[in-house]
Amino acid sequence: MEVFWNATVEAVKLLFGGDAGTYEIIALSLRVSGLSLLLAMLIGIPVGYLIGSRRFSGRGLIIALVNTGMGLPPVVVGLVVYILISRSGPLADAHLAIFSEVMPRLLYTVPAMVIAQVIISTPLVTGVTLAAVGSVPAELRLQARSLGASGVQEAFLTLKEARWGVMAAVAAGFGGIISEVGAVNMVGGNIEGKTRVMTTAIQLETGQGNFGLALGLGIILIGISFVIMNGFTRAQQSGGRYER
Amino acid sequence: MIDRLRGTAVWRFVAVLLAFALVFSLAACATEEEPIDEPVAEEEPVETTDLILASTTSTQDSGLFDVLIPAFEEAHPEYKVNVIAKGTGEALELGQNKDADVLLVHAKAKEEAFVADGYGTERRDVMYNDFIIVGPAADPAGIKGTSTAAEALARLSAAGGTFVSRGDESGTHTAEKNLWTKAAITPAGDWYVSAGKGMGDCLTMASEMGGYTLTDRATYLNMEDALELEIVVEGDTALFNQYGVIPVTDATNMEGAQAFAEWITSDEGQAIIAGYGVEEFGQPLFFPNAE
Numbered sequence: 001m002e003v004f005w006n007a008t009v010e011a012v013k014l015l016f017g018g019d020a021g022t023y024e025i026i027a028l029s030l031r032v033s034g035l036s037l038l039l040a041m042l043i044g045i046p047v048g049y050l051i052g053s054r055r056f057s058g059r060g061l062i063i064a065l066v067n068t069g070m071g072l073p074p075v076v077v078g079l080v081v082y083i084l085i086s087r088s089g090p091l092a093d094a095h096l097a098i099f100s101e102v103m104p105r106l107l108y109t110v111p112a113m114v115i116a117q118v119i120i121s122t123p124l125v126t127g128v129t130l131a132a133v134g135s136v137p138a139e140l141r142l143q144a145r146s147l148g149a150s151g152v153q154e155a156f157l158t159l160k161e162a163r164w165g166v167m168a169a170v171a172a173g174f175g176g177i178i179s180e181v182g183a184v185n186m187v188g189g190n191i192e193g194k195t196r197v198m199t200t201a202i203q204l205e206t207g208q209g210n211f212g213l214a215l216g217l218g219i220i221l222i223g224i225s226f227v228i229m230n231g232f233t234r235a236q237q238s239g240g241r242y243e244r
Numbered sequence: 245m246i247d248r249l250r251g252t253a254v255w256r257f258v259a260v261l262l263a264f265a266l267v268f269s270l271a272a273c274a275t276e277e278e279p280i281d282e283p284v285a286e287e288e289p290v291e292t293t294d295l296i297l298a299s300t301t302s303t304q305d306s307g308l309f310d311v312l313i314p315a316f317e318e319a320h321p322e323y324k325v326n327v328i329a330k331g332t333g334e335a336l337e338l339g340q341n342k343d344a345d346v347l348l349v350h351a352k353a354k355e356e357a358f359v360a361d362g363y364g365t366e367r368r369d370v371m372y373n374d375f376i377i378v379g380p381a382a383d384p385a386g387i388k389g390t391s392t393a394a395e396a397l398a399r400l401s402a403a404g405g406t407f408v409s410r411g412d413e414s415g416t417h418t419a420e421k422n423l424w425t426k427a428a429i430t431p432a433g434d435w436y437v438s439a440g441k442g443m444g445d446c447l448t449m450a451s452e453m454g455g456y457t458l459t460d461r462a463t464y465l466n467m468e469d470a471l472e473l474e475i476v477v478e479g480d481t482a483l484f485n486q487y488g489v490i491p492v493t494d495a496t497n498m499e500g501a502q503a504f505a506e507w508i509t510s511d512e513g514q515a516i517i518a519g520y521g522v523e524e525f526g527q528p529l530f531f532p533n534a535e
Binding site: 086087088089104105107108189190191192194204206207208209211 | 294301304305326328329340341342343442443444445447448467470496
């Protein structure tokens with residue numbers, strides 16, 4: 001059990017030791033996953049709302065597809081994104097035609113990591129949102145419409161009603177990407193100072209046998225997740241209090 | 245109706261998230277600009293270009309790059325080296341797709357085929373280290389002191405001792421397969437564990453399972469303290485592990501790739517390789533042999 005104590009000491013040292021490299025890795029993890037989550041929410045919440053609140057043919061199939069997407073293996077997502085953005089990949093010419101000035105190479109960059117993480121987290125956000133929206137009684141929306149609410153107002157009312165579920169959707173989306181290593185390693189390349197994030201750093205240190213350091217980083221990662229999730233929950237609860 | 249929603253949970257929630265995303269996006273802009281500004285401000289303006297070096301996990305895990313890369317960047321401040329550490333198979337695949345500029349790998353036959361197929365401009369010998377077979381101190385399969393590696397593996401399989409294989413088409417895995425071919429054995433069965441992992445992970449696995457594995461000396465020496473493994477076979481010429489450098493044909497940064505290949509085979513680069521490990525382990529980990 002000594003190893004866990006040592007790792008905790010290591011975590012504290014890393015967190016307060018003022019090592020710029022460690023802070024850079026932590027900041028990059030949050031940046032990549034934070035931005036990915038935001039994009040996943042912008043896509044997943046509206047799409048989840050539409051699927052959850054509308055009745056149309058083929059709905060069951062689409063829900064099954066979304067649910068399958070919730071279990072996408074990150075390493076496969078990474079591999080597919082890699083193949084697409086590789087210099088020899090199908091998108092290479094199109095990419096160069098448009099972005100040659102700004103960013104001649106997409107592979108091994110932060111945007112590549114964000115693309116992969118958006119693909120992983122969007123189905124998570126969509127799937128949980130649609131389940132939450134689906135459980136809101138249809139009468140509520142009918143009533144809102146009959147009182148003259150617009151489509152947008154109806155959507156906000158429904159999402160407000162399903163807020164706990166929507167929060168769970170965002171938490172699921174965040175949890176799915178802050179912890180994944182397969183995709184960011186594949187398309188990011190774990191380059192020191194550029195694309196190294198907490199999970200790839202943990203993998204690297206584990207591979208070199210530095211278990212204490214790896215576990216220390218792991219403790220920090222879990223701690224950060226806790227702080228963020230707790231922040232979400234608090235914001236939600238304080239909102240609930242004002243309502244009454 | 246929208247008015248009533250303002251200040252409620254959903255809005256607060258969205259606001260928190262937006263603030264969160266905004267802060268990190270701004271942080272992104274701030275930190276990404278720094279590396280561009282710094283060198284311009286401090287020294288005479290040097291335009292740096294990225295150089296992608298695809299190499300192997302065992303080379304990275306050995307710690308050699310920590311001294312080699314800074315020395316190269318000092319000699320050639322116009323290049324910034326980005327190391328991508330993969331298995332040799334994946335590194336060669338990255339080169340074939342032109343997603344790396346220069347390769348430093350160790351699977352000579354595959355490397356020569358890579359250049360012959362036109363994916364690399366040339367291949368130069370850089371250095372070698374040697375493979376060793378490590379196993380538990382008690383040596384349950386009784387292979388300690390065997391004169392050749394092939395004979396040791398033959399005895400190991402006869403005794404059914406656990407053997408952890410990289411199983412990842414890496415240079416080390418290729419070397420291991422060559423040894424099995426030499427011993428005229430097709431390794432299969434419960435005793436043969438194909439891990440599909442990097443060198444460090446395989447050493448840990450062998451240590452935990454009380455098994456044997458083939459490793460490069462550098463990674464083993466680096467991790468020795470964390471392992472319950474000893475060297476059981478060493479010194480056979482079949483355990484020779486040659487590294488080669490290959491600039492990728494038509495790479496994004498061809499000048500950089502060429503400069504790296506020339507520098508690492510120059511007297512300066514070779515001297516750094518020869519000196520690495522002497523201080524920490526009392527012996528060099530790699531032996532330079534560029535022509």
